[in-house]
Amino acid sequence: MTFATTRLEAFxxxxxxxAITLLVLDLRxxxxxxxxxxxxxxxxxxxxxxxAVSALVIGIIWVNHHTVFRPVKVVDRPVLxxxxxxxxxxxxxxxxxxxxxxxxxxxxxxxxAAALYGVNMLAMSVGFSVLWLAVTREEASLLHxxxxxxxxxxxxxxxxxxxxxxxxxxxxxxxSAVLALVLHGALAIYYxxxxxxx
Amino acid sequence: MTFATTRLEAFxxxxxxxAITLLVLDLRxxxxxxxxxxxxxxxxxxxxxxxAVSALVIGIIWVNHHTVFRPVKVVDRPVLxxxxxxxxxxxxxxxxxxxxxxxxxxxxxxxxAAALYGVNMLAMSVGFSVLWLAVTREEASLLHxxxxxxxxxxxxxxxxxxxxxxxxxxxxxxxSAVLALVLHGALAIYYxxxxxxx
Amino acid sequence: MTFATTRLEAFxxxxxxxAITLLVLDLRxxxxxxxxxxxxxxxxxxxxxxxAVSALVIGIIWVNHHTVFRPVKVVDRPVLxxxxxxxxxxxxxxxxxxxxxxxxxxxxxxxxAAALYGVNMLAMSVGFSVLWLAVTREEASLLHxxxxxxxxxxxxxxxxxxxxxxxxxxxxxxxSAVLALVLHGALAIYYxxxxxxx
Amino acid sequence: MTFATTRLEAFxxxxxxxAITLLVLDLRxxxxxxxxxxxxxxxxxxxxxxxAVSALVIGIIWVNHHTVFRPVKVVDRPVLxxxxxxxxxxxxxxxxxxxxxxxxxxxxxxxxAAALYGVNMLAMSVGFSVLWLAVTREEASLLHxxxxxxxxxxxxxxxxxxxxxxxxxxxxxxxSAVLALVLHGALAIYYxxxxxxx
Numbered sequence: 001m002t003f004a005t006t007r008l009e010a011f012x013x014x015x016x017x018x019a020i021t022l023l024v025l026d027l028r029x030x031x032x033x034x035x036x037x038x039x040x041x042x043x044x045x046x047x048x049x050x051x052a053v054s055a056l057v058i059g060i061i062w063v064n065h066h067t068v069f070r071p072v073k074v075v076d077r078p079v080l081x082x083x084x085x086x087x088x089x090x091x092x093x094x095x096x097x098x099x100x101x102x103x104x105x106x107x108x109x110x111x112x113a114a115a116l117y118g119v120n121m122l123a124m125s126v127g128f129s130v131l132w133l134a135v136t137r138e139e140a141s142l143l144h145x146x147x148x149x150x151x152x153x154x155x156x157x158x159x160x161x162x163x164x165x166x167x168x169x170x171x172x173x174x175x176s177a178v179l180a181l182v183l184h185g186a187l188a189i190y191y192x193x194x195x196x197x198x
Numbered sequence: 199m200t201f202a203t204t205r206l207e208a209f210x211x212x213x214x215x216x217a218i219t220l221l222v223l224d225l226r227x228x229x230x231x232x233x234x235x236x237x238x239x240x241x242x243x244x245x246x247x248x249x250a251v252s253a254l255v256i257g258i259i260w261v262n263h264h265t266v267f268r269p270v271k272v273v274d275r276p277v278l279x280x281x282x283x284x285x286x287x288x289x290x291x292x293x294x295x296x297x298x299x300x301x302x303x304x305x306x307x308x309x310x311a312a313a314l315y316g317v318n319m320l321a322m323s324v325g326f327s328v329l330w331l332a333v334t335r336e337e338a339s340l341l342h343x344x345x346x347x348x349x350x351x352x353x354x355x356x357x358x359x360x361x362x363x364x365x366x367x368x369x370x371x372x373x374s375a376v377l378a379l380v381l382h383g384a385l386a387i388y389y390x391x392x393x394x395x396x
Numbered sequence: 397m398t399f400a401t402t403r404l405e406a407f408x409x410x411x412x413x414x415a416i417t418l419l420v421l422d423l424r425x426x427x428x429x430x431x432x433x434x435x436x437x438x439x440x441x442x443x444x445x446x447x448a449v450s451a452l453v454i455g456i457i458w459v460n461h462h463t464v465f466r467p468v469k470v471v472d473r474p475v476l477x478x479x480x481x482x483x484x485x486x487x488x489x490x491x492x493x494x495x496x497x498x499x500x501x502x503x504x505x506x507x508x509a510a511a512l513y514g515v516n517m518l519a520m521s522v523g524f525s526v527l528w529l530a531v532t533r534e535e536a537s538l539l540h541x542x543x544x545x546x547x548x549x550x551x552x553x554x555x556x557x558x559x560x561x562x563x564x565x566x567x568x569x570x571x572s573a574v575l576a577l578v579l580h581g582a583l584a585i586y587y588x589x590x591x592x593x594x
Numbered sequence: 595m596t597f598a599t600t601r602l603e604a605f606x607x608x609x610x611x612x613a614i615t616l617l618v619l620d621l622r623x624x625x626x627x628x629x630x631x632x633x634x635x636x637x638x639x640x641x642x643x644x645x646a647v648s649a650l651v652i653g654i655i656w657v658n659h660h661t662v663f664r665p666v667k668v669v670d671r672p673v674l675x676x677x678x679x680x681x682x683x684x685x686x687x688x689x690x691x692x693x694x695x696x697x698x699x700x701x702x703x704x705x706x707a708a709a710l711y712g713v714n715m716l717a718m719s720v721g722f723s724v725l726w727l728a729v730t731r732e733e734a735s736l737l738h739x740x741x742x743x744x745x746x747x748x749x750x751x752x753x754x755x756x757x758x759x760x761x762x763x764x765x766x767x768x769x770s771a772v773l774a775l776v777l778h779g780a781l782a783i784y785y786x787x788x789x790x791x792x
Contacts, residue, residue, distance in 0.1 A: 014215030017608030212413030410611030505631035
């Protein structure tokens with residue numbers, strides 16, 4: 001059975017738009033105790049940092065997602081369920097984001113939270129790799145425009161690189177949670193600029 | 199009065215995308231008491247299990263929903279309201295999911311929660327059966343491509359099977375809430391693979 | 397300046413889909429004290445009743461909204477802002493619903509909550525009347541298919557009837573909050589069947 | 595790499611529809627202490643005022659956003675990321691709105707909250723200016739219908755005016771938080787009428 005890509009994109013875009021907007025529910029109004037609202041807000045910097053990184057990450061996922069499906073007109077069920085897996089991973093991002101924001105400065109627990117954030121990113125990277133394999137595999141080749149095999153392999157290599165990089169980020173989490181968050185932010189900015197130039 | 203299927207799908211896809219994403223709001227950041235974040239997270243396994251099963255269920259509902267409407271170009275009001283009933287049932291899933299997650303390990307109350315989760319699934323199954331009957335009934339036959347009567351009856355039988363299976367799951371809930379959750383997960387995986395092969 | 401109806405519908409459908417799904421966030425997991433989960437859930441019937449009525453109301457708003465815009469290809473700014481007013485009224489429904497659910501059985505406060513729920517419905521009815529006037533006014537007549545003036549007046553009369561009926565419902569709220577909720581439910585069911593036959 | 599505008603609009607409309615609907619989650623059911631529900635609700639006027647202003651603001655953003663992209667068929671990556679920046683700013687509006695509602699009457703903290711609300715609006719205005727520059731820059735000129743350079747400069751001037759006006763609103767916040775909220779409301783109404791006439 002096949003499925004129009006437009007329907008798949010409508011659902012996917014909906015999930016990603018909601019996930020990026022739900023992130024803001026975890027920006028809580030702080031209670032002011034002693035100092036002013038400035039200092040109360042300043043103490044929430046882990047929330048704002050985690051928010052900013054995750055919003056950028058979901059934005060880039062959205063751009064990548066469209067890039068994957070642009071040449072595709074019709075999808076079959078393996079692609080459908082690979083996509084569903086990726087979407088579930090995206091819906092989990094607001095959870096790992098609020099976990100990281102809550103525990104970032106809590107010593108060992110912060111490292112656990114940062115590692116789980118990295119696992120979420122790794123799972124996303126796996127999702128893109130599997131999705132790309134499902135879309136470009138031979139049995140699906142009649143379903144869309146010709147994808148240049150060289151470009152397809154290059155794209156797969158890029159997705160594969162994500163697997164390595166996010167695995168490293170999980171390791172970095174056990175050195176320092178803040179460093180891991182900085183690394184995720186740097187990776188997101190790198191991917192954004194990388195795509196700007198491609 | 200008739201109604202373009204595209205409008206019906208836009209609303210339906212929106213509701214399903216939001217429902218699957220709202221599930222994550224019930225993955226709460228745990229408070230660490232005594233042990234580490236690992237153990238605090240591990241204690242939340244009922245939330246994660248219920249989340250995973252419900253996310254898969256809503257994903258499969260989305261696939262099924264599109265399958266029902268694929269041959270349909272225009273819908274009439276009975277179809278419209280059958281669809282509205284199904285959507286309301288879908289929006290209730292995040293509620294029964296968080297109920298199940300909260301009470302899974304609470305003895306008799308867990309059995310009640312699991313039974314209500316099963317009732318939600320049964321109501322969904324009823325929704326699909328009614329929707330299918332509304333779409334394929336004779337008066338609506340001019341509104342869409344010819345649906346092979348043999349295939350239509352086979353599909354109805356499949357939806358009808360859901361009625362039986364989810365009724366059994368309600369019964370299983372009163373034996374063990376965890377067993378009922380495992381059964382719902384197994385059913386979702388079965389339906390996913392079943393659709394992969396069709 | 398003009399605006400494609402498809403864009404207006406995309407935004408409107410998004411808002412309505414989110415509003416109907418957000419309703420479920422106010423179905424809270426009850427705390428069991430003394431009795432079983434059954435009795436704890438049973439005590440929440442005001443939440444479930446208010447939820448059911450509001451979900452049906454938003455569903456009917458969605459059907460009506462599409463009916464209003466079906467003959468329209470392009471909208472101008474008065475229509476755009478009339479529509480925006482209607483959407484804001486729709487987004488407020490989850491608030492008045494949770495207010496009604498929380499205070500339904502609280503004597504005079506329940507009557508206030510039921511009256512405010514009625515005001516929300518009245519504001520929605522005003523929104524549809526204004527929207528219909530904006531869509532069918534002479535200056536907009538070149539923007540869409542010919543609307544039969546007799547049908548247009550009949551539709552306006554229907555929308556106007558809503559103004560009367562919801563005003564009465566506000567009065568009924570001060571007799572009994574529960575009666576007002578029953579009346580809103582009956583009206584929603586009446587409108588659903590009325591549309592089924594038209 | 596280029597990107598169809600329809601995909602960009604689908605994601606953007608989704609984010610804006612969700613942001614405007616999420617605002618209502620911060621309209622809380624008040625607890626009645628002493629007086630009636632009337633007085634408890636009346637005390638929440640900062641929430642309702644902030645809600646009304648922000649809902650109108652997001653509505654106008656949506657109208658403006660479509661106006662910017664109407665002549666555009668295809669976008670390139672600079673436009674894509676300028677748009678992503680604008681969307682992230684929009685998702686933050688529910689946060690600064692609830693911050694303003696919570697602290698409006700809290701003396702100096704209210705002024706901070708109002709100033710941050712103004713910063714959010716300023717960031718939105720910057721977003722529209724950058725987006726407009728990205729859309730109308732020479733390298734992107736082949737991607738869409740001819741935009742009259744005079745009209746393009748006039749539009750840029752309008753967006754630039756927003757920069758000035760919202761900067762003033764930030765200053766006004768330090769005189770009076772309530773006055774700043776009134777100013778934001780007046781600006782929103784002005785922009786709405788301004789667009790009604792254009």
